[in-house]
Amino acid sequence: MVDFAFTEEQELFRKAVREWREKELPLEKVREMDNKGEIPRELVKGLGDLGLLLMTIPEEHGGAGSDWVTACIAAEELGYADISIALPVLWLVGSSWGYVVDKYCSEQVREAVIRKAVKGDAFIGIASTEAGGGSDVAAFKSSARKEGDMWVLNGEKLYISGTEEAKKWGGGYFVIARTSPAPPEASHRGMTAFYLPIDAPGVEVYKRFEDMGRMAISTGGFAMDNVKLPDSHRIGEIDKGFYLTMEGFDNARILIAAVCVGAAQRALEIGMDYIKERKAFGKPIGKFEGIQFELADDWAQLEALRSLVYRTAWMNDKRYKEKKFSALEVSRMIAACKLIAPHFAFDVFKHVMLWHGAYGYTKECPLEMGLRGIMSYCVGAEGTSNIQRIVIARELLGKEYIPYK
Numbered sequence: 254m255v256d257f258a259f260t261e262e263q264e265l266f267r268k269a270v271r272e273w274r275e276k277e278l279p280l281e282k283v284r285e286m287d288n289k290g291e292i293p294r295e296l297v298k299g300l301g302d303l304g305l306l307l308m309t310i311p312e313e314h315g316g317a318g319s320d321w322v323t324a325c326i327a328a329e330e331l332g333y334a335d336i337s338i339a340l341p342v343l344w345l346v347g348s349s350w351g352y353v354v355d356k357y358c359s360e361q362v363r364e365a366v367i368r369k370a371v372k373g374d375a376f377i378g379i380a381s382t383e384a385g386g387g388s389d390v391a392a393f394k395s396s397a398r399k400e401g402d403m404w405v406l407n408g409e410k411l412y413i414s415g416t417e418e419a420k421k422w423g424g425g426y427f428v429i430a431r432t433s434p435a436p437p438e439a440s441h442r443g444m445t446a447f448y449l450p451i452d453a454p455g456v457e458v459y460k461r462f463e464d465m466g467r468m469a470i471s472t473g474g475f476a477m478d479n480v481k482l483p484d485s486h487r488i489g490e491i492d493k494g495f496y497l498t499m500e501g502f503d504n505a506r507i508l509i510a511a512v513c514v515g516a517a518q519r520a521l522e523i524g525m526d527y528i529k530e531r532k533a534f535g536k537p538i539g540k541f542e543g544i545q546f547e548l549a550d551d552w553a554q555l556e557a558l559r560s561l562v563y564r565t566a567w568m569n570d571k572r573y574k575e576k577k578f579s580a581l582e583v584s585r586m587i588a589a590c591k592l593i594a595p596h597f598a599f600d601v602f603k604h605v606m607l608w609h610g611a612y613g614y615t616k617e618c619p620l621e622m623g624l625r626g627i628m629s630y631c632v633g634a635e636g637t638s639n640i641q642r643i644v645i646a647r648e649l650l651g652k653e654y655i656p657y658k
């Protein structure tokens with residue numbers, strides 16, 4: 254039998270997150286964060302106090318031991334509150350990459366970052382992208398070589414979320430670097446994952462980009478110049494970093510989709526309030542079919558997307574807990590969520606902005622923050638749309654149809 258209901262515990266959890274975000278994250282605060290270009294530290298600590306940070310890691314490691322459905326509830330609520338999506342980004346990179354680091358790391362790394370990140374005392378993120386491109390993971394140039402007991406890392410990582418926050422608050426990144434030369438046809442092999450503290454000697458954060466959206470969280474770049482890390486900072490097995498990276502992307506992508514559901518819901522609610530009030534030709538504009546039909550279409554698609562996202566999160570839980578689905582089956586579903594959700598949410602913001610006329614184009618109206626923020630996930634943070642299509646087509650047609658092989 255199919256049961257589409259959330260558990261009582263999940264309903265109570267949503268209520269608690271909702272109460273928190275209604276109090277701590279009104280739209281005025283989101284605008285202030287967007288203007289100032291920073292997330293107030295107390296908000297992150299608040300997420301920690303609520304048990305929301307890295308919430309899927311086990312309780313014995315400091316997490317809440319939550320499932321991915323519950324994490325998606327948090328993501329939806331945070332996306333609803335911060336439509337600029339800066340705080341949701343900070344939360345979700347920690348939740349997804351913190352999960353992977355915690356799962357495969359040494360006790361030293363767990364002490365150094367995971368146990369701090371769950372309380373909001375450190376940042377943890379992903380640094381995979383390089384100047385030469387982000388989609389082609391196998392082409393990354395960063396390298397790690399073993400010298401005695403230490404690994405020596407060299408290279409550069411670019412377009413990395415949270416570089417300033419990591420510098421200010423402490424913490425670091427899941428990074429991957431080439432550890433073995435590999436034959437071209439299998440060049441994703443030979444990459445190893447490490448935990449890189451941002452304050453390790455030889456790491457230089459040299460750039461903060463002036464992004465178009467999600468202004469409150471930084472996007473930057475850093476160089477690694479003969480950075481020495483002990484073997485305890487290696488995450489998982491030597492030469493197997495690619496697979497861990499894909500696991501992290503899967504978990505990040507499902508949370509992104511849930512954030513987009515929450516943000517699109519907020520946009521529609523803002524829109525409904527407005528079209529009932531705003532009059533043209535003597536009537537509320539919500540009376541005109543040109544507007545209400547678009548609302549109905551968007552609402553119907555939002556409900557379909559929400560169902561897809563939660564079903565996929567449920568599959569992810571079944572994959573981890575019961576091995577009911579394979580990692581590849583779940584990846585395909587998650588790719589579908591990541592492919593659809595950002596573009597859909599972007600379109601909803603665009604529609605609702607147009608209902609607002611000139612007012613919607615101003616910063617007096619909150620909607621433009623959503624349009625700018627969501628665009629980062631259309632562009633490709635945590636993987637572009639074409640990469641999602643490749644994942645889906647690979648599962649539908651077979652590996653021999655991967656276009657770049």
Ligand SMILES: Cc1cc2nc3c(=O)[nH]c(=O)nc-3n(C[C@H](O)[C@H](O)[C@H](O)COP(=O)(O)OP(=O)(O)OC[C@H]3O[C@@H](n4cnc5c(N)ncnc54)[C@H](O)[C@@H]3O)c2cc1C
Pocket residue numbers: 346378379380381382385386387388389411412413414415464472629632633634635636637638639640656657
């Ligand atoms: C705001 C923001 C924050 C980010 N944060 C992080 C972060 O925290 N950590 C991190 O590691 N990265 C981060 N990124 C980088 C992101 O992961 C990359 O932008 C993404 O992987 C794409 O890489 P690229 O930008 O180099 O584009 P490219 O890989 O150069 O791709 C360019 C275009 O070509 C298309 N393309 C590439 N290959 C194919 C193919 N085989 N078939 C069809 N089309 C193809 C892509 O879909 C895209 O449209 C962030 C990006 C943004 C915008």
